[in-house]
Amino acid sequence: MLASQWAEAMADSLVRELRAIVGRRNVLDATVDLQTYEYDAYLERSLPRLVVFVHSTAEVSAVVRLLAREGVPFVPRGGGTNISGGAIALHKAVVLEMGRMNRVLEIDLPNQRMLVQPGIFNLDISTALEPLGYYYAPDPASQKACSLGGNVAENAGGPHCFKYGVTSNHVLGIEVVLPDGEVVWLGGRSHGSLGFDLTGVFVGSEGTLGVATAAILRVLRKPEAVKTLLAVCGSIEEGGHIVSAIVAAGLVPATLEMMDNRTINAVEESMACGFPREAAAVLLIELDGLLEGMDEMAEQIVAICRANGVQDVRVAQDEAERAALWKGRKGAFGAISRLAPNYLVADGTVPRTELPEALRRVAEIGCRYDLNVASVFHAGDGNLHPLLLFDSRKEEDRKSVMAAGLEVLRVCVDLGGTVSGEHGIGIEKLDAMRLVFDEADLRAQAFVKDAFDPRGLCNPGKVLPGPAAPPEAGASASAAEAAGANRGAEAPKAAKTPVEHYPAGDRLADRLATLLGEERVDRRPTVAIHDIPAPLGVFPADEDQLSAILALANREGLGVCVAGGGTKLGWGNRPGRFDLLLRTRDLRGFSHVDADNLSLSAAAGMTIAEVRARAASVGRVLPLDPQWPGFATIGGVTATADQGARGAGFGGLRDVVLGVRAVLADGSVVKFGGRTMKNVTGYDVTKLFIGSFGALGVLTEVTFRLLPRPGKQALMVIPLTSLGQGGELAAQIIDSHLQPLALEVISPACVRAVSVAAAEAGTLLGGVETDIADGESWLLLAAFAGHPATVGRSVREVSGRFETRPPAVLEDERAESVLDTLANAGPKPMVSGSGLALRASLPLREAWAFAEAAVSGAEAAGFPLACRIGAARGTVDLTILGRAGAAEPEAPSAGTAPLLGDFVSGLRGRAVAAGGHLVVRDGLTLLPLGFDAWGDPGPSVGLMRRIKDRFDPHGVLNPRRYVGGM
Numbered sequence: 001m002l003a004s005q006w007a008e009a010m011a012d013s014l015v016r017e018l019r020a021i022v023g024r025r026n027v028l029d030a031t032v033d034l035q036t037y038e039y040d041a042y043l044e045r046s047l048p049r050l051v052v053f054v055h056s057t058a059e060v061s062a063v064v065r066l067l068a069r070e071g072v073p074f075v076p077r078g079g080g081t082n083i084s085g086g087a088i089a090l091h092k093a094v095v096l097e098m099g100r101m102n103r104v105l106e107i108d109l110p111n112q113r114m115l116v117q118p119g120i121f122n123l124d125i126s127t128a129l130e131p132l133g134y135y136y137a138p139d140p141a142s143q144k145a146c147s148l149g150g151n152v153a154e155n156a157g158g159p160h161c162f163k164y165g166v167t168s169n170h171v172l173g174i175e176v177v178l179p180d181g182e183v184v185w186l187g188g189r190s191h192g193s194l195g196f197d198l199t200g201v202f203v204g205s206e207g208t209l210g211v212a213t214a215a216i217l218r219v220l221r222k223p224e225a226v227k228t229l230l231a232v233c234g235s236i237e238e239g240g241h242i243v244s245a246i247v248a249a250g251l252v253p254a255t256l257e258m259m260d261n262r263t264i265n266a267v268e269e270s271m272a273c274g275f276p277r278e279a280a281a282v283l284l285i286e287l288d289g290l291l292e293g294m295d296e297m298a299e300q301i302v303a304i305c306r307a308n309g310v311q312d313v314r315v316a317q318d319e320a321e322r323a324a325l326w327k328g329r330k331g332a333f334g335a336i337s338r339l340a341p342n343y344l345v346a347d348g349t350v351p352r353t354e355l356p357e358a359l360r361r362v363a364e365i366g367c368r369y370d371l372n373v374a375s376v377f378h379a380g381d382g383n384l385h386p387l388l389l390f391d392s393r394k395e396e397d398r399k400s401v402m403a404a405g406l407e408v409l410r411v412c413v414d415l416g417g418t419v420s421g422e423h424g425i426g427i428e429k430l431d432a433m434r435l436v437f438d439e440a441d442l443r444a445q446a447f448v449k450d451a452f453d454p455r456g457l458c459n460p461g462k463v464l465p466g467p468a469a470p471p472e473a474g475a476s477a478s479a480a481e482a483a484g485a486n487r488g489a490e491a492p493k494a495a496k497t498p499v500e501h502y503p504a505g506d507r508l509a510d511r512l513a514t515l516l517g518e519e520r521v522d523r524r525p526t527v528a529i530h531d532i533p534a535p536l537g538v539f540p541a542d543e544d545q546l547s548a549i550l551a552l553a554n555r556e557g558l559g560v561c562v563a564g565g566g567t568k569l570g571w572g573n574r575p576g577r578f579d580l581l582l583r584t585r586d587l588r589g590f591s592h593v594d595a596d597n598l599s600l601s602a603a604a605g606m607t608i609a610e611v612r613a614r615a616a617s618v619g620r621v622l623p624l625d626p627q628w629p630g631f632a633t634i635g636g637v638t639a640t641a642d643q644g645a646r647g648a649g650f651g652g653l654r655d656v657v658l659g660v661r662a663v664l665a666d667g668s669v670v671k672f673g674g675r676t677m678k679n680v681t682g683y684d685v686t687k688l689f690i691g692s693f694g695a696l697g698v699l700t701e702v703t704f705r706l707l708p709r710p711g712k713q714a715l716m717v718i719p720l721t722s723l724g725q726g727g728e729l730a731a732q733i734i735d736s737h738l739q740p741l742a743l744e745v746i747s748p749a750c751v752r753a754v755s756v757a758a759a760e761a762g763t764l765l766g767g768v769e770t771d772i773a774d775g776e777s778w779l780l781l782a783a784f785a786g787h788p789a790t791v792g793r794s795v796r797e798v799s800g801r802f803e804t805r806p807p808a809v810l811e812d813e814r815a816e817s818v819l820d821t822l823a824n825a826g827p828k829p830m831v832s833g834s835g836l837a838l839r840a841s842l843p844l845r846e847a848w849a850f851a852e853a854a855v856s857g858a859e860a861a862g863f864p865l866a867c868r869i870g871a872a873r874g875t876v877d878l879t880i881l882g883r884a885g886a887a888e889p890e891a892p893s894a895g896t897a898p899l900l901g902d903f904v905s906g907l908r909g910r911a912v913a914a915g916g917h918l919v920v921r922d923g924l925t926l927l928p929l930g931f932d933a934w935g936d937p938g939p940s941v942g943l944m945r946r947i948k949d950r951f952d953p954h955g956v957l958n959p960r961r962y963v964g965g966m
């Protein structure tokens with residue numbers, strides 16, 4: 001017998017079965033091999049049971065299925081650069097080594113997408129895109145060594161995330177092998193997912209919810225110009241003040257990075273990058289974008305630096321100098337390792353206005369514990385990285401550094417921040433989770449883990465504190481799973497049956513009146529949902545009352561439908577049970593408004609218009625423009641993820657909401673996220689709530705990221721010869737270096753509807769000459785905002801592409817007013833049957849063929865259709881009007897329901913075939929009874945149901961109104 005055969009025979013049966021799946025050489029079981037995998041970039045070690053190299057999704061699935069069968073825990077592993085111990089295999093877990101799944105599978109530039117495997121190094125993604133003039137924005141300093149899978153798991157950030165956002169803002173879809181081996185896609189190629197934002201909650205889940213085996217990324221055009229400045233500061237606090245001043249001046253550099261004197265010297269010792277060794281701190285500021293305006297912005301920044309007393313500020317003269325500065329910044333952690341045998345990186349984040357105070361207190365902690373501290377951090381995001389230097393061989397040192405690290409995190413929380421900006425909780429910050437979250441918050445996060453991984457096999461012992469009992473080999477399925485937990489269970493159909501009501505409505509009204517006061521109960525509401533009258537209305541005055549109502553409803557098994565301003569009562573499916581209409585409009589006020597930190601928290605009942613006005617009063621912009629801003633509340637808008645034309649520049653709700661408070665179905669009050677720009681403290685349940693249609697809880701407060709008010713805005717109104725021409729022009733703009741705030745193509749019927757809406761607002765499409773907005777031609781609306789020189793260049797460039805006639809250009813308030821009226825051109829809210837509104841979300845380039853098909857299909861069927869294409873988001877909004885030529889949306893006649901139903905079903909099929917989805921946003925009553933407003937989200941629906949079951953086990957909230965009959 002050969003030695004290898006002998007070894008094979010001796011291996012345990014698990015090893016043999018694993019080798020049968022991945023090949024003999026791809027399973028490591030020798031201790032000497034396993035030792036290479038017993039650590040990551042954190043301080044702890046733990047020997048894995050085995051290491052398995054995987055090469056394909058099928059292999060991962062087969063391996064995970066086998067491990068699940070045996071009840072063996074496992075940990076996916078990328079580059080092993082994690083700093084919080086996330087990749088360490090606790091409880092003798094098996095390591096799944098993902099590094100060989102490292103290919104670019106597809107680059108789809110027309111749709112600005114890329115499909116990659118998870119083992120690819122972050123830097124290799126941008127290297128692959130470089131010759132094509134594109135890049136992938138999240139750029140952790142570790143980008144040469146960390147993998148995309150690890151970035152997804154940690155929601156990694158990087159210097160450029162100040163302007164462009166973190167990983168979750170750039171990942172649209174993820175293929176995941178769930179902890180039982182099932183393969184599902186979360187999200188997809190289009191913006192905005194159907195159903196819960198599972199992509200959003202998976203990103204940042206630290207490898208505890210499943211194994212990412214592929215991801216669809218957003219890729220960006222490389223900026224036309226870049227300018228890098230180095231400010232030499234007299235103190236680290238001075239640097240902090242400059243950051244605040246730059247943000248306060250309304251400037252948005254691509255990066256704002258800081259290093260202190262100890263770091264500067266370590267970097268210079270190790271790689272001589274040209275940083276001034278005597279400086280107390282340096283601030284690395286990079287601007288990118290169009291050439292026009294860049295010099296002016298740089299001058300503005302230089303002036304701010306000088307006004308704040310910097311010793312020197314210089315501009316990198318060429319690419320070599322710029323590259324040297326970045327080499328130093330990105331190599332800083334490595335350089336610091338020369339200073340001491342070990343360091344602990346504290347990754348707390350504070351509102352950026354608190355940076356100077358946080359830095360002062362960190363220095364004081366260093367002195368108190370007699371530890372040298374080196375600081376290098378993402379100053380623009382308020383994300384500190386004090387590196388506490390020590391020698392792990394000395395027990396005393398180890399104890400001090402752990403205690404000091406926890407104190408640093410406590411300081412961050414005290415100042416309104418959180419305990420992790422980008423490195424995750426791992427095992428390092430399990431205790432620190434309790435500095436931020438109470439038991440109710442943690443319990444809600446545990447629902448997420450339980451829904452994905454009921455047996456706790458996937459990367460156990462991470463993220464959530466508490467007894468992390470090692471799953472025993474052969475552990476049996478959890479009770480939830482054993483009971484089926486809805487997995488694969490047939491979807492409850494959209495309600496065709498009569499709606500159930502509380503049997504004795506008046507008794508319920510009396511009980512609520514006793515609980516809240518008679519004035520808070522509406523015994524004869526006039527509101528209906530899809531023609532089903534609300535039996536009883538209730539208006540809680542505050543979160544406590546709301547909690548009491550839901551606790552009662554939960555005990556009694558009531559069906560509670562939730563509404564804010566009522567603008568979206570026509571959205572979603574008919575309720576399966578309807579005992580109570582809970583209105584949040586009396587939840588009022590702002591718990592914080594911080595102009596310099598660019599954040600604001602408002603109670604759920606505030607309208608968008610009110611919040612916008614409050615932001616404007618401090619010189620900031622609320623980056624939201626949903627329908628009916630005068631009526632729509634921020635709770636309702638967040639729960640429906642409604643975003644309008646300005647989404648091209650601002651992104652969706654998921655890009656602008658920093659945190660939420662909510663009351664769950666059982667009445668418990670929970671919070672997720674916070675006020676900081678970066679936050680990976682626990683699961684991103686905030687994302688799960690955005691667009692969840694009230695199915696998981698009732699939002700009581702939302703915290704938003706604000707934006708500086710742009711120096712200039714311009715809206716170009718361009719008449720088109722055809723829809724096709726609009727598609728070509730829009731594609732040219734998207735492929736260019738221009739960054740539109742809005743890019744919409746609207747049909748003649750939509751122009752007429754907008755004009756009517758505008759007339760109501762006292763302006764006729766902003767006063768555009770009627771030969772342009774004549775109501776007979778398609779129009780392209782392209783809006784730009786920013787520095788006046790940048791906006792000027794954008795307008796000139798677009799005008800140059802348009803050969804026949806110069807477009808109309810509206811400026812500032814006039815531009816804003818037209819964009820606002822666009823939002824009000826749909827069916828009238830709360831007027832049942834006033835129109836049918838559909839929204840398809842598609843990969844960018846698919847939107848045009850879809851819109852053509854919709855328009856010609858409607859024409860053939862005799863439905864006059866208003867059509868609006870959000871070219872930069874891939875959305876197609878369709879409103880079915882009444883009589884041909886009618887300026888306002890109007891219901892089709894009663895007998896058209898079957899025809900309309902066929903038409904909408906056909907469109908939905910087309911959207912799905914093109915990689916998107918279509919939802920009925922309003923007017924379900926115009927379609928046949930039982931028509932599903934949402935469509936089928938595919939195999940991930942099982943996961944969604946398990947999440948719903950955990951959060952709302954009795955189906956109290958908006959029963960059956962959401963996706964999949966949830």
Ligand SMILES: Cc1cc2nc3c(=O)[nH]c(=O)nc-3n(C[C@H](O)[C@H](O)[C@H](O)COP(=O)(O)OP(=O)(O)OC[C@H]3O[C@@H](n4cnc5c(N)ncnc54)[C@H](O)[C@@H]3O)c2cc1C
Nearest residue numbers: 078079080081082086140141147149150153156157207212
């Ligand atoms: C010098 C240095 C600089 C750094 N700079 C930054 C920075 O600027 N910004 C920043 O955000 N971070 C930074 N980090 C931290 C680290 O690089 C990031 O957390 C990175 O995202 C980890 O990627 P990785 O491939 O090394 O993952 P690993 O360390 O291998 O794993 C991290 C986590 O991801 C999980 N995981 C890995 N692959 C998958 C997968 N396919 N599916 C599901 N889960 C998976 C693991 O289970 C683990 O929980 C830095 C680290 C170092 C050492």
